[in-house]
Amino acid sequence: DAKTTQPPSMDCAEGRAANLPCNHSTISGNEYVYWYRQIHSQGPQYIIHGLKNNETNEMASLIITEDRKSSTLILPHATLRDTAVYYCIVRARSYSGGGADGLTFGKGTHLIIQP
Amino acid sequence: DSGVTQTPKHLITATGQRVTLRCSPRSGDLSVYWYQQSLDQGLQFLIQYYNGEERAKGNILERFSAQQFPDLHSELNLSSLELGDSALYFCASSVTGTGTDTQYFGPGTRLTVL
Numbered sequence: 001d002a003k004t005t006q007p008p009s010m011d012c013a014e015g016r017a018a019n020l021p022c023n024h025s026t027i028s029g030n031e032y033v034y035w036y037r038q039i040h041s042q043g044p045q046y047i048i049h050g051l052k053n054n055e056t057n058e059m060a061s062l063i064i065t066e067d068r069k070s071s072t073l074i075l076p077h078a079t080l081r082d083t084a085v086y087y088c089i090v091r092a093r094s095y096s097g098g099g100a101d102g103l104t105f106g107k108g109t110h111l112i113i114q115p
Numbered sequence: 116d117s118g119v120t121q122t123p124k125h126l127i128t129a130t131g132q133r134v135t136l137r138c139s140p141r142s143g144d145l146s147v148y149w150y151q152q153s154l155d156q157g158l159q160f161l162i163q164y165y166n167g168e169e170r171a172k173g174n175i176l177e178r179f180s181a182q183q184f185p186d187l188h189s190e191l192n193l194s195s196l197e198l199g200d201s202a203l204y205f206c207a208s209s210v211t212g213t214g215t216d217t218q219y220f221g222p223g224t225r226l227t228v229l
Contacts, residue, residue, distance in 0.1 A: 102160025
């Protein structure tokens with residue numbers, strides 16, 4: 001799986017949009033971008049994933065650049081409960097139909113929502 | 116709530132002992148993954164099972180073993196425990212266990228080795 005680079009920490013004011021960047025310049029064509037978050041020692045929570053088109057769900061939006069070398073996770077109206085470590089993970093599709101290794105978590109971005 | 120359950124929530128034991136952590140996957144999920152999160156190593160993949168069979172191994176120590184039972188629940192066995200095994204242990208599950216299958220994590224078991 002391709003390596004990702006994220007800023008170690010970010011602040012955002014409550015009610016504003018939080019934009020979390022991720023660089024994955026070595027991503028290959030069959031690799032997806034996944035985002036998870038972990039709120040203070042709880043289990044990681046799946047947020048969203050995408051291949052090349054922008055994606056949106058009830059939690060967030062994922063914007064992937066046209067060259068796919070970077071992406072941004074957008075939390076549209078951040079609340080204090082969004083304070084967490086956010087992980088950007090690049091994940092290959094397994095065309096063989098066989099097994100998959102586990103997710104490779106980096107250090108992520110510690111997002112702090114300020115009241 | 117992800118639908119993945121783990122027991123116990125907390126476990127305190129002594130060095131040299133053996134413990135068993137239990138995980139029940141989401142309904143319909145056939146694959147189970149185990150992860151360890153320690154302060155110095157971050158979140159690390161240990162092992163994956165699919166429908167009762169071992170599918171992939173990560174950084175799992177030889178002192179650790181796992182299995183997945185016919186009802187699809189899984190157990191992680193940790194033996195000859197050392198102080199450094201103190202960590203959060205998470206279980207995740209997914210439907211098919213293939214590369215782009217989304218994994219859903221349980222709440223974790225906090226293991227403290229004294």
